[in-house]
């Protein structure tokens with residue numbers, strides 16, 4: 356029996372066989388335009404209504420790796436408004452939105468779950484499209500391929516099946 360090249364079968368301890376997508380032939384679930392709009396909303400102050408005075412990147416950093424207070428996290432904490440610096444410091448540590456740690460939390464969840472969580476971050480006044488674009492960008496940074504298939508709020512695709520959690524493919 357032949358499987359598509361990017362799928363492999365895993366028989367779990369409980370005896371179930373699951374198919375996991377892997378490798379370079381990931382299905383694309385976002386368009387380049389969505390990911391680019393998401394990047395802008397993520398990085399630009401005023402890009403989202405809930406964060407008029409901040410951008411997602413101020414807290415989560417432009418590299419999406421979150422903040423621990425370590426040197427080299429951009430934008431530099433000291434460059435932000437004092438009130439935002441205090442908020443960030445009070446939060447202690449801002450979680451990453453990319454990489455292995457993010458995938459541990461989000462890999463088994465769906466794109467729908469991620470969009471719902473982003474809606475919370477973006478706030479109720481923000482059009483759903485912004486949250487979808489932000490999700491597209493976050494997925495792309497986690498290695499999801501972009502193509503002709505747009506991400507929608509109704510899509511419920513297991514995140515680890517389309518994003519390996521490694522560096523973006525550009």
Ligand code: HEC
Pocket residue numbers: 397403406409410411412413414415442443446448449450451452457460472473476477489
């Ligand atoms: C003021 C700082 C700040 C800003 C601005 C901010 N976040 Fe966050 N974000 C946090 C903190 C702190 C957490 C962890 C606490 C929590 O889950 O509520 C978090 C959690 C998250 C999570 C869940 C992470 C996980 O592993 O569960 C997502 C997704 C997220 N933020 C996306 C965004 C997006 C997208 C934006 C921009 C619309 C944004 N955040 C703006 C501070 C911020």
